[in-house]
Amino acid sequence: MSLNLFFGVPLLVENIDAATRDVIHAKVSRYLASERAGRDIRPAAEESVSTSYYKPEAQVLKDAELVELEHFVLASATQFLEGLRLGPRRLEIERSWINVFKPGAQEAQHSHDGSLLSCSYYVEAPKDCGCIVMPDPIGARRVHREFTKTAGSDVLTRREIAIDPQPGRLVMFESWLPHYVQCNKSEQVRISIAMNLREAPLQVAVPKVQHGAAAAPTPRAAPAESPHAKPFLFEEIFEVRPNLNLRMEPVRNEIPTVVVDDFLKDPEQARALVGAAPAANWKHEKGGKNFVDYYDCRLRFPIRYPNAMVAAAQQVIRQVYQVATRPLDASVDVNWFKQITGKRADFAFPHNDITEKVSRSFTCVVYLNRHDECSGGTAFFRFKKSGSLVLDEPYTIAVRDDPRLAETGRDYWPARAEEIWEFVGAVDMAPGRLLIFPSEYFHAAYHPQNSFYEFPRLTLAFWMVA
């Protein structure tokens, strides 16, 4: 016999990484010292907390420029909805406010009715500053537990759940869930940012209609004559050649790379199509070098299973690395790079492609350039500080201490690279060649010649994970 659970109360507790936590803390401290915060944060009329909640025009995420927190919250909300198995929805932050609990302050039980999800992020949370507590929302059951003395400490019998706030921690729940905040018994302030999320309204552009007279139809420009202006079938343009020959081609006997030549049946048609498609920026930052010295852009094509390219990569990985994988996304990306002014280094930022929450990941790259355009390929590196070829703790710590080590939107070319990285070797580009390697290896786009001024460097990329 088994006992089934029929109702649940979902709750997400997620800690942000230490570097982002510190960035948010610095921004909030700056905001708290500002005149605006002095105006907006007021003691609540009937509570002991000071808050910007009662100033609806104040939005602490915007006022304190907390973009990192906004991203983290939206990503966590996506996870939350995945957990509810509700399917994707586009969410937005409806309200955000800051709560400052002085020693002795607490907050009575309430809920955030009217929103979809709510959350609290802790900026400062000294020891004993008070937990956020969610009592069992079924009142009848709470009374029953008291009356029958059947309260326990597990999921079936607990009367409440208390979550210890920690700096950098996010607690997210459905907005209906009643909760309260215990008394701050520490000597310092407890600072949290509360947010409500809702489903983003659909943005539909409605054409303006002139009343009275019928609006004259606007003449449409004839579409430009281009062989690629037509829709295309992905599987036809990126058709995989049958009878593939794969070969292990370890880079300097250290990096287990696999190469499949002539992976695509007709790389030329893929090149022509992708090279002519308008590409949007990738990792663009104001004041950065993208769109000044070079164009670093991306295209993304949706794929549908069964997909020949993914299936072939899956087979290769199973055969070579003995790992059963699935695609990370239902899409493949094209890295679209073109030089504007002189090249400033031989390779892009060394990095790894490890994504969270997978146990293995393999990077799959298909080169799309023509023979006469091919130059360089993909390079692999050793992180000098630890001597490691793969993502390790010294690297994680080094990036935390100096975020300029990591790939950002500011520049494609790394500064001081030779102090930090040892170039180990590279796999050359070739039209239609597939390269696969485990994503934890440090790698980067390799540009030994000053090329890609006339036509972009085109690489198709997708990731297979386990």
Ligand SMILES: [Fe+2]
């Ligand atoms: Fe609340």
Ligand SMILES: [Fe+2]
């Ligand atoms: Fe990469």
